[in-house]
Amino acid sequence: xxxxxxxxxxxxxxxxxxxxxxxxxxxxxxxxxxxxxxxxxxxxxxxxxxxxxxxxxxxxxxxxxxxxxxxxxxxxxxxxxxxxxxxxxxxxxxxxxxxxxxxxxxx
Amino acid sequence: xxxxxxxxxxxxxxxxxxxxxxxxxxxxxxxxxxxxxxxxxxxxxxxxxxxxxxxxxxxxxxxxxxxxxxxxxxxxxxxxxxxxxxxxxxxxxxxxxxxxxxxxxxxxxxxxxxxxxxxxxxxxxxxxxxxxxxxxxxxxxxxxxxxxxxxxxxxxxxxxxxxxxxxxxxxxxxxxxxxxxxxxxxxxxxxxxxxxxxxxxxxxxxxxxxxxxxxxxxxxxxxxxxxxxxxxxxxxxxxxxxxxxxxxxxxxxxxxxxxxxxxxxxxxxxxxxxxxxxxxxxxxxxxxxxxxxxxxxxxxxxxxxxxxxxxxxxxxxxxxxxxxxxxxxxxxxxxxxxxxxxxxxxxxxxxxxxxxxxxxxxxxxxxxxxxxxxxxxxxxxxxxxxxxxxxxxxxxxxxxxxxxxxxxxxxxxxxxxxxxxx
Numbered sequence: 327x328x329x330x331x332x333x334x335x336x337x338x339x340x341x342x343x344x345x346x347x348x349x350x351x352x353x354x355x356x357x358x359x360x361x362x363x364x365x366x367x368x369x370x371x372x373x374x375x376x377x378x379x380x381x382x383x384x385x386x387x388x389x390x391x392x393x394x395x396x397x398x399x400x401x402x403x404x405x406x407x408x409x410x411x412x413x414x415x416x417x418x419x420x421x422x423x424x425x426x427x428x429x430x431x432x433x
Numbered sequence: 434x435x436x437x438x439x440x441x442x443x444x445x446x447x448x449x450x451x452x453x454x455x456x457x458x459x460x461x462x463x464x465x466x467x468x469x470x471x472x473x474x475x476x477x478x479x480x481x482x483x484x485x486x487x488x489x490x491x492x493x494x495x496x497x498x499x500x501x502x503x504x505x506x507x508x509x510x511x512x513x514x515x516x517x518x519x520x521x522x523x524x525x526x527x528x529x530x531x532x533x534x535x536x537x538x539x540x541x542x543x544x545x546x547x548x549x550x551x552x553x554x555x556x557x558x559x560x561x562x563x564x565x566x567x568x569x570x571x572x573x574x575x576x577x578x579x580x581x582x583x584x585x586x587x588x589x590x591x592x593x594x595x596x597x598x599x600x601x602x603x604x605x606x607x608x609x610x611x612x613x614x615x616x617x618x619x620x621x622x623x624x625x626x627x628x629x630x631x632x633x634x635x636x637x638x639x640x641x642x643x644x645x646x647x648x649x650x651x652x653x654x655x656x657x658x659x660x661x662x663x664x665x666x667x668x669x670x671x672x673x674x675x676x677x678x679x680x681x682x683x684x685x686x687x688x689x690x691x692x693x694x695x696x697x698x699x700x701x702x703x704x705x706x707x708x709x710x711x712x713x714x715x716x717x718x719x720x721x722x723x724x725x726x727x728x729x730x731x732x733x734x735x736x737x738x739x740x741x742x743x744x745x746x747x748x749x750x751x752x753x754x755x756x757x758x759x760x761x762x763x764x765x766x767x768x769x770x771x772x773x774x775x776x777x778x779x780x781x782x783x784x785x786x787x788x789x790x791x792x793x794x795x796x797x798x799x800x801x802x803x804x805x806x807x808x809x810x811x812x813x814x815x816x817x818x819x820x821x822x823x824x825x826x827x828x829x830x831x832x833x834x835x836x837x838x839x840x841x842x843x844x845x846x847x848x849x850x851x852x853x854x855x
Contacts, residue, residue: 351604354755357814362467365787366702380597382469383498383579384605407813411820411840415792418834 349391353400356388360400364408373401434551437617440716441740441766443528443536447548448743449560449622454715458636459614459674460747461696461706462728462735464790466754466776468703470496470607472575477698478611482673487665490571493672494695496609500760502578504610505570508658509739512546513763515562516741519549524741526767534716534730538740538766545743546619546656561623561654571661579605606753609703611695612659612672613738613746614638616715620671623654635708636747637674645669656742679708679796681830689829690796702791707798715745722799724786724827725749732783734776736765751776778816785825788838792827795835799828808842 356377363373376382377389377397389397436445437452478494495504503509516524520543528539544552550562577598614631618638621629628644629651631637640651640660647667651660660671675693677683683691691697696704707725710718720726728735728749735749752761754773761769775783785802805822812818826837 351755351757355604355606355753358466358754359469361813362464366467376469384607385469403813407809407811407818407820410809411822411842413788414839414841415836416839417793417836 352388352391353396355384356392356397357400357404359385359388360397360404361408364401364404367413370401370405370409373405374398377401434547438714438716439545439617439743439745440535441538441737441745442545442743443538443540446545446617446743447551448617449547452617452715453631453633454616454711454713455631455633455636457634457708457710458616458717458747459679459706460709460725460729460749461611461704462725462749462751463609464703464751464787465606465608466703466751467701468496468607468609469701470498471700472496473698473700474609474695474704477694478672481675481694483670487663488670491661491663491670492574493659493661494609494611495574496607497574498578498605499608499764501605502575504574505566505658507570508566508656509764511564512562512656512742513739515564516544516546516549519553519562520544526741530733530768530771537730537733538736538768541741541743541766543741545741546654547617547622547743561619563619563623563653563656565649565653566658604756606756608750610657610659610738611693611748612638612674613657613744613748614672614674615744615746617744619654619656619742619744620651620660623650624648625650632676635674635676635679636711637676637679638671639673639676640669640671642666642668642670656739656744657746686795689831691794692796696791697794699791705790705797707796722801724789724797724800727782727786727800732775732780732786733768734772734783736768736772739764740766777814781819781821781823784820785823785838788825788840789827792838793835795827795829797827797835798830799832801826801828805840808840 360373363376377385380386434447434449435451437448439446474494475492475496479492483491483493492504497503524543526539527542530538546562550560554562614637618631621631621638625648626644626646628641630639632639645668647662647669649662649669651669652662660669662669678686678691678693681688681690692706696706705724709723709725710720712718717726717730734751736752737746738748738750750765752765752769752772754777758769782802789797789800803824807819808822809820822840824837824839827835829835
């Protein structure tokens with residue numbers, strides 16, 4: 327973003343702006359990710375792997391700030407509930423293949 | 434100006450044209466709690482529709498980091514500021530979120546982009562309050578928006594070790610966006626050539642390339658900045674909602690309406706898109722078993738993006754539960770607290786509907802739940818959780834089943850050689 331040096335009189339430049347945020351918020355964000363991915367059927371190593379990857383900035387920031395142990399605790403809490411079940415998706419049996427209609431008729 | 438009903442604002446408002454509503458409306462729900470900004474949606478759209486010369490800066494679908502980023506840069510902050518300038522201190526909501534479908538978020542007492550234009554713009558022909566982003570604001574979406582600073586002196590280049598740059602030491606979230614195919618499109622209202630139209634069959638907003646002369650009035654007017662100018666053709670372009678897929682005329686669809694490319698590519702399973710039935714007054718007609726209707730009007734977990742702009746957008750978001758509430762109320766309106774409360778403590782039905790996301794690329798018109806026994810009761814983060822062995826079944830346009838998701842307790846069969854071991 328900062329291709330140019332900040333213009334101090336530009337109110338849209340987010341320079342030195344303080345927003346409310348602390349460990350509690352980060353903890354809530356990490357818990358949200360843990361819950362969501364546990365519900366999607368991810369395993370413990372997969373969810374922890376998500377937090378450890380720097381490319382996923384939000385999750386990685388939480389991992390950096392809170393530490394592996396705190397994140398693992400959150401993941402275990404989520405898996406204790408959502409990891410109990412598995413979601414089985416079954417596609418309906420298709421009828422005979424419908425021929426693809428490549429062109430619309432001009433009529 | 435005509436007077437039209439905007440149910441998201443809980444009141445009538447002014448709009449340059451009379452209200453006309455399609456039979457059904459293209460709509461979608463994005464669950465922000467799940468988005469990790471993998472950009473699969475962005476690339477699916479890019480590789481399908483905007484890979485040509487002159488479209489390099491175009492991202493019909495994009496994911497941006499809020500509150501720091503935006504595509505174009507500061508799009509929402511700028512239009513919010515313009516509205517505030519037009520109506521200082523008056524951009525507020527009155528009343529309280531209600532259960533009904535008429536005023537679900539209370540009543541917006543401020544000015545929409547159409548109403549503010551009447552008061553502040555000249556000449557009289559100026560219909561929508563907006564602005565034209567600069568070239569720099571369109572350029573380089575996402576670059577460094579997760580980071581407060583880049584390397585000194587390095588410009589227009591992705592940092593090879595970008596992941597080591599400092600990150601914002603506070604909350605943020607990822608906002609996935611496409612055209613909202615609004616019920617009262619600002620792009621359509623602003624076009625002097627009437628090149629933009631809303632389809633009667635599905636409410637998709639399209640821009641007729643043969644009629645467009647590239648005045649960029651739509652680019653200026655769209656508060657979400659989802660209409661974009663193409664220099665080499667001297668016309669504007671916008672998201673077309675992958676309409677051949679939605680129509681079911683895409684060769685892959687086999688005649689069954691399909692979700693758009695960006696929806697289908699979502700690996701985080703945050704997206705669901707469909708078509709909702711509209712009543713004569715433009716509100717959503719009662720369609721209890723439509724999953725979108727359920728999330729917006731029954732569970733009330735999905736909210737429109739910046740409803741105060743007044744375009745009645747058809748994109749809805751399940752807000753991120755960790756983000757400061759005042760920020761979310763500005764972005765999604767007063768329904769935020771209720772939406773997060775309902776999402777954090779989901780009902781049995783909501784849990785089932787959330788299992789419909791991204792199990793198929795066909796549009797779901799209806800769902801049914803076959804209830805099973807309770808298999809777990811406990812608590813998570815201080816909230817009560819109950820799990821049921823339910824099955825949720827999705828049906829397509831023709832009423833035929835598309836798929837079913839079943840919650841199962843895994844059964845571990847002990848192998849014969851350990852049959853008697855503990």
